[in-house]
Amino acid sequence: MTDPTERLTTALAGRYAIERELGAGGMATVYLAHDVRHDRKVALKVLRPELAAVIGAQRFLAEIKVTANLQHPHILPLFDSGEADSFLYYVMPYVEGESLREKISREKELSIEESLAITVGVASALDYAHRHDVIHRDIKPENILLHDGQPLVADFGIALAVSQAGGNRLTETGLSIGTPQYMSPEQAMGDREVDPRSDVYSLGAVLYEMLAGDPPFTGSSAQAVVAKVITEKAPPVTTHRDTVPPHVAGAVAKALRRLQADRFHTAAEFAYALTHTSSGVGVSVGPGEDAVPVPAVVRLLRTTALPWTLLGLAVAGLAYMGVRSRPMERLSDPVVRASLQLPPSLYLDRAELSLSDDGTRLIVTARQGGRRTLMVREMNGSEFTAIAGTDDADNHFISPDGNWVAFRAPGGMKRVPIDGGPPATINDARWAGGDWTSDGMLYYSQSYVSG
Numbered sequence: 030m031t032d033p034t035e036r037l038t039t040a041l042a043g044r045y046a047i048e049r050e051l052g053a054g055g056m057a058t059v060y061l062a063h064d065v066r067h068d069r070k071v072a073l074k075v076l077r078p079e080l081a082a083v084i085g086a087q088r089f090l091a092e093i094k095v096t097a098n099l100q101h102p103h104i105l106p107l108f109d110s111g112e113a114d115s116f117l118y119y120v121m122p123y124v125e126g127e128s129l130r131e132k133i134s135r136e137k138e139l140s141i142e143e144s145l146a147i148t149v150g151v152a153s154a155l156d157y158a159h160r161h162d163v164i165h166r167d168i169k170p171e172n173i174l175l176h177d178g179q180p181l182v183a184d185f186g187i188a189l190a191v192s193q194a195g196g197n198r199l200t201e202t203g204l205s206i207g208t209p210q211y212m213s214p215e216q217a218m219g220d221r222e223v224d225p226r227s228d229v230y231s232l233g234a235v236l237y238e239m240l241a242g243d244p245p246f247t248g249s250s251a252q253a254v255v256a257k258v259i260t261e262k263a264p265p266v267t268t269h270r271d272t273v274p275p276h277v278a279g280a281v282a283k284a285l286r287r288l289q290a291d292r293f294h295t296a297a298e299f300a301y302a303l304t305h306t307s308s309g310v311g312v313s314v315g316p317g318e319d320a321v322p323v324p325a326v327v328r329l330l331r332t333t334a335l336p337w338t339l340l341g342l343a344v345a346g347l348a349y350m351g352v353r354s355r356p357m358e359r360l361s362d363p364v365v366r367a368s369l370q371l372p373p374s375l376y377l378d379r380a381e382l383s384l385s386d387d388g389t390r391l392i393v394t395a396r397q398g399g400r401r402t403l404m405v406r407e408m409n410g411s412e413f414t415a416i417a418g419t420d421d422a423d424n425h426f427i428s429p430d431g432n433w434v435a436f437r438a439p440g441g442m443k444r445v446p447i448d449g450g451p452p453a454t455i456n457d458a459r460w461a462g463g464d465w466t467s468d469g470m471l472y473y474s475q476s477y478v479s480g
Contacts, residue, residue, distance in 0.1 A: 034060075037075060040114035045073055054171065055208070056080060056187070061123060064108075070123040071108060074184075075116050086112035093119060095163060096185055103154035105174065105183045124181060129235070130170035137242045141273060144239035145303055147173070150180040151232055152300035158185060159225040159296060160401070160421070166223065168231035169211045170238065209254040210244040211235060214287045217255045226289045229299050233284025236303075240277075241269035245285055262287065276306045297381075297423075381423060385431035390447070392416070392434055394423055403434060405447055418445045418452035428465050435465060442471075 037060075038047045046063040051072065053059065062073040076084070090110055097107045109120040129147065133139065139147075151173060155165065165172075166188035174181040213230035215223055238244045245263035248254040263285040267278045280302035286292050293299040383392040388408060395404045395413070403419035406412065416434065419425075425436035427447075435444045435455065442463075445452040455471070464472050 033078075036114055037116055040116060041073075041118075045071070045120070047073070056184075062120075064120070072121045072123045073118055074121070074187075075118045078115075081115065081117040084117065086117055089117050093187070096187065099158055099161065099163060099185055101154050101157045103150045103180055103182060104158065104185050105181045107185075119187065121183060124174045124176045124183075126174060126176040128171055129173040129175060129180070129239075132175060133170055133238060133242075138270065139239045141240065141277070144236060145277065147175075147180045147239065148232060148236045148303060149300045151182055151235075152296040154180075154182045154185070155225070155228050155232065155296035156300075159228070160423075164223055164225060165228050165231075166216070167208065167211075168228055168235060169208045170235055171208075173235070209251045209258065210238075210246060212255070212258055213289075214259050215289060217258045224289070225295055226292045229284050229293050229296055232296065232299065233281050237263070237266050237281055237285065240266050240273055240281075243269075259287075274306075277303055381425060383425050383427045383434070385427050386429050387431060390427065390431050392425055392427060392447075394425065403436060405434075416445060416447055417449055418443075424463075426463060426465055435463070435471060 034047065034050070041047065041062075044065055046065060048061045048063060051059040051061050055077075057074040057076050060073045060075070062071050063069075064071045076089075081089075090112065093107070093110050097110075100106065105121050105124065107119060107121060111118060151168070155168070158165065163185070165182065165185055167184065168182070172183045174183055209217070211231040211234045213223065213227040216227055234244050245266075246254050246257040246261065248257060263282070265278060266281050267273050273281075280293075280299060283302070284292055284299050293302065381394045384390070391406050391408060393404050393406075393413070394401060396402075401421055401423070403416045403422050403425055404413040405416055406414070419434075419436060419438070422436040422438045422443075425434050427434050428444075432447060433444050434447050435442060437443075438452075440454060442455040443452045444455055466472065
């Protein structure tokens with residue numbers, strides 16, 4: 030009987046040269062290969078034969094095309110996919126480094142700072158993919174690679190492609206998508222239709238393990254773990270490590286709640302809760318929901334002239350950092366807290382809020398009728414109104430005079446009059462956030478990804 034590796038080597042001759050096996054997982058065997066055409070090392074992943082038989086080449090290749098368009102600094106891209114001699118394979122970059130699993134196995138617990146940095150990077154990748162209607166479904170330490178200290182999420186969308194392509198036949202064979210220790214309760218119960226909150230749960234379980242040394246639920250078998258995931262409440266991470274800050278422990282607990290409605294709605298909200306303690310202005314997002322903390326607002330001088338001069342701060346792989354010429358003075362005004370009730374038809378899509386300098390206008394990122402948009406409310410009123418031209422917007426901030434809002438959207442940075450008018454594109458660069466100063470300057474961060 031012909032060795033499978035020999036068959037694969039023969040089938041891929043002239044395209045990829047198999048060098049050695051790197052490992053095997055629940056869905057695929059991973060090989061280090063040489064991309065002959067581009068003269069580079071790649072990770073070539075071959076689906077398990079029984080999985081390939083259930084799915085079929087045509088369906089799998091059609092579904093996997095969705096993931097090929099995901100481009101994010103923390104997502105490992107898809108180079109290629111195909112079928113050869115009944116093998117279904119997909120190709121990703123070969124990353125020099127280690128997986129998060131290898132790091133946890135070596136160090137047991139990670140520092141709190143490093144754990145949060147890894148989680149926030151993965152949350153950024155998840156939020157981007159979720160906004161493109163792609164759910165990972167198999168977030169676990171093995172699928173998080175560490176390269177130069179930065180996390181890269183691997184196999185993004187592969188589980189989705191397998192699930193969609195396999196359909197009911199996948200369940201009938203006994204094969205499952207996901208890993209018990211990191212499965213959300215809805216995945217553990219066999220739900221095929223999952224939403225971003227399932228990935229949030231899995232990421233919460235990964236962070237829990239980085240902090241505590243073990244995932245929230247363990248057991249002698251996969252069935253025992255699944256039973257706990259479905260029926261039990263995760264023990265507080267502070268029972269294993271009492272140095273975890275309260276706001277981090279609270280965010281982990283919320284991410285791991287059994288009921289989807291009780292978790293963070295988005296990965297961005299989870300990341301925000303991990304990196305911000307409860308201070309400043311609190312805005313409640315709905316009945317019984319936790320308050321979303323907002324940093325204190327620094328008052329800026331208002332100006333009527335707003336020259337559109339841009340200063341790009343090229344920050345490789347880093348979030349926006351405010352640049353100031355002198356230390357910020359302590360605010361003499363008392364902290365003000367306000368609770369604003371969103372109508373039932375709206376919910377916060379991300380933990381992003383912008384308040385005008387004079388405190389008269391509040392802008393939030395919300396979903397209404399299934400679409401994400403920016404909503405404005407006059408603080409002396411009670412209604413939230415959609416801002417025209419802001420579909421799929423995020424990372425917003427208001428001009429000092431309170432008349433304009435700048436935001437990120439497909440195609441780059443844009444601005445639009447809050448009271449109505451067509452949006453204008455400012456810059457088509459990939460950016461993460463910014464600020465608008467009283468002299469009309471826009472400061473923004475621009476990320477570059479090295480090839």
